[in-house]
Amino acid sequence: MEERKAFLARYETNTHRLGRICTTVTLLLLVGAPFLIGRVIGAQPDMMAVLRGYLAVGLVWTVSSVAEFLIYTPMLGAGGGYLAFITGNLINMKIPCAMNARDIAGTKAGTTENDIVSTLSIATSSLVTIGVLALGVLLMVPLQPLLTSPTLSPAFDNVVPALFGAFGYQYFRKNPRLAAFPLALMTVFFVCVPSLASQTSVLILPAGAITIGLAYRMYRKGQKDQKGKSSV
Amino acid sequence: MLSQLNSPPLYLICGLIILFVAIVCVIFLVRAYRAGKKAGMDPAVLKRAIISSATFSVLPSVGILLGVIALSGSLGTPWPWLRLSVIGALHYETQVAEAAAEQVGIGRLSASTMTPEAFVTIALLMSICIMWGMVLSVLFNKSYLKKIRRRGGDEKKSPEKGGFGDMAITAMFTGLVSVYLGSYIGGFVSGRGRFTFGGDFTPILVCLASAAVMSVFTWLSAKKGLKWLEGFSIAGSMLIGMLTAVLF
Numbered sequence: 001m002e003e004r005k006a007f008l009a010r011y012e013t014n015t016h017r018l019g020r021i022c023t024t025v026t027l028l029l030l031v032g033a034p035f036l037i038g039r040v041i042g043a044q045p046d047m048m049a050v051l052r053g054y055l056a057v058g059l060v061w062t063v064s065s066v067a068e069f070l071i072y073t074p075m076l077g078a079g080g081g082y083l084a085f086i087t088g089n090l091i092n093m094k095i096p097c098a099m100n101a102r103d104i105a106g107t108k109a110g111t112t113e114n115d116i117v118s119t120l121s122i123a124t125s126s127l128v129t130i131g132v133l134a135l136g137v138l139l140m141v142p143l144q145p146l147l148t149s150p151t152l153s154p155a156f157d158n159v160v161p162a163l164f165g166a167f168g169y170q171y172f173r174k175n176p177r178l179a180a181f182p183l184a185l186m187t188v189f190f191v192c193v194p195s196l197a198s199q200t201s202v203l204i205l206p207a208g209a210i211t212i213g214l215a216y217r218m219y220r221k222g223q224k225d226q227k228g229k230s231s232v
Numbered sequence: 233m234l235s236q237l238n239s240p241p242l243y244l245i246c247g248l249i250i251l252f253v254a255i256v257c258v259i260f261l262v263r264a265y266r267a268g269k270k271a272g273m274d275p276a277v278l279k280r281a282i283i284s285s286a287t288f289s290v291l292p293s294v295g296i297l298l299g300v301i302a303l304s305g306s307l308g309t310p311w312p313w314l315r316l317s318v319i320g321a322l323h324y325e326t327q328v329a330e331a332a333a334e335q336v337g338i339g340r341l342s343a344s345t346m347t348p349e350a351f352v353t354i355a356l357l358m359s360i361c362i363m364w365g366m367v368l369s370v371l372f373n374k375s376y377l378k379k380i381r382r383r384g385g386d387e388k389k390s391p392e393k394g395g396f397g398d399m400a401i402t403a404m405f406t407g408l409v410s411v412y413l414g415s416y417i418g419g420f421v422s423g424r425g426r427f428t429f430g431g432d433f434t435p436i437l438v439c440l441a442s443a444a445v446m447s448v449f450t451w452l453s454a455k456k457g458l459k460w461l462e463g464f465s466i467a468g469s470m471l472i473g474m475l476t477a478v479l480f
Contacts, residue, residue: 011267016374022256029249034355040241043348045356053335058361065364074380085365088319093292101281109401116268123261124285132293133317155474159295161435162473164412165442171406182410190418203411211407
């Protein structure tokens with residue numbers, strides 16, 4: 001048992017080391033790529049335009065990145081967290097994918113076992129995306145008319161609703177009492193302020209905080225009830 | 233300009249970065265699998281998690297490929313291929329690229345107005361705008377997770393049991409799903425004017441179809457002992473949900 005504990009602790013420490021190195025290298029490659037491409041096509045970035053652009057659009061995404069980091073890191077754990085931020089597409093793919101794998105494996109958040117499952121899930125998911133995209137780029141000419149055809153476009157316009165329909169069933173069925181309030185509240189928000197539809201990601205943090213607050217009340221109540229029963 | 237943006241050296245630069253990230257993924261995958269086995273986790277469960285993640289990811293990946301196709305008309309193929317394979321998100325890349333095009337003074341994102349300088353400026357801006365998740369990971373992932381675990385009390389309890397931390401993660405995800413489902417209902421009820429019920433009903437229909445199929449999968453898996461179906465349940469539900477959008 002002690003040996004297992006020591007192994008898992010070592011695994012986690014090494015994961016952080018590897019994650020930091022790989023993330024830093026990827027970061028350098030991604031920021032360096034435009035300069036390298038610039039050398040090939042004979043131009044370099046206009047740094048003033050970059051600064052202007054960053055102030056105009058980048059700040060919003062910086063705030064959003066901070067929120068994403070705070071929300072998703074605990075869900076994904078160490079290895080999964082590093083990989084997910086390297087490979088992107090968090091809301092529409094990596095998070096649901098990791099949650100699904102976690103449900104299948106039956107692991108609990110905050111444990112190294114959960115980190116392992118989430119890492120397996122995100123690494124696999126990323127490799128599939130890389131493979132599909134590589135194949136798609138290779139077959140771009142014959143695939144383009146098919147994928148962009150008016151017949152199939154409603155299907156690809158509704159990937160996210162299809163995803164959250166399936167997850168909605170799974171999660172709401174687990175604890176309908178917990179899900180009812182945030183769903184009702186969000187529905188009222190979107191019905192009364194339809195323009196919010198373009199800013200769904202902004203509402204994730206408050207909705208999550210409210211649901212966590214409700215869950216905490218239920219958790220405390222459950223603990224009190226258990227104490228009451230055991231004292232009787 | 234597009235021929236320059238689709239030239240072999242650009243494919244090589246972007247392809248090598250994607251290859252690097254693919255290798256990183258393989259390293260993490262193998263390490264995690266070995267660690268899971270060594271920690272006494274059931275290899276069948278680990279395999280099921282991998283298969284489920286693979287089947288689940290195919291359809292959203294095709295959706296992401298559409299993003300590459302959409303951006304390739306103005307930015308060439310290699311750059312969107314890199315961005316969407318590695319760090320980017322479908323909803324983000326198009327928005328930032330459009331906004332960046334405005335900032336560099338070419339108006340809208342278009343191959344006809346694109347210049348080499350505008351392209352590299354847009355590319356750098358796209359990289360800088362979305363790099364903060366990675367920066368925060370490098371700096372704070374370890375300490376943040378440690379803090380969260382301490383707060384959740386998981387370190388004091390047995391690792392298998394978990395504390396409120398586990399419930400909090402489920403609650404967070406429930407909140408996330410509520411936002412999206414609420415937005416679909418709101419879009420239908422008030423999408424074309426408040427309480428007109430004239431908005432797009434398709435996302436709701438797709439959600440319902442997907443949820444219905446998911447309930448069948450859950451029933452088959454839990455009551456009929458078809459555990460192996462779990463690996464395909466999300467992908468199968470999504471596929472039927474998306475087909476509903478085509479049929480109606």
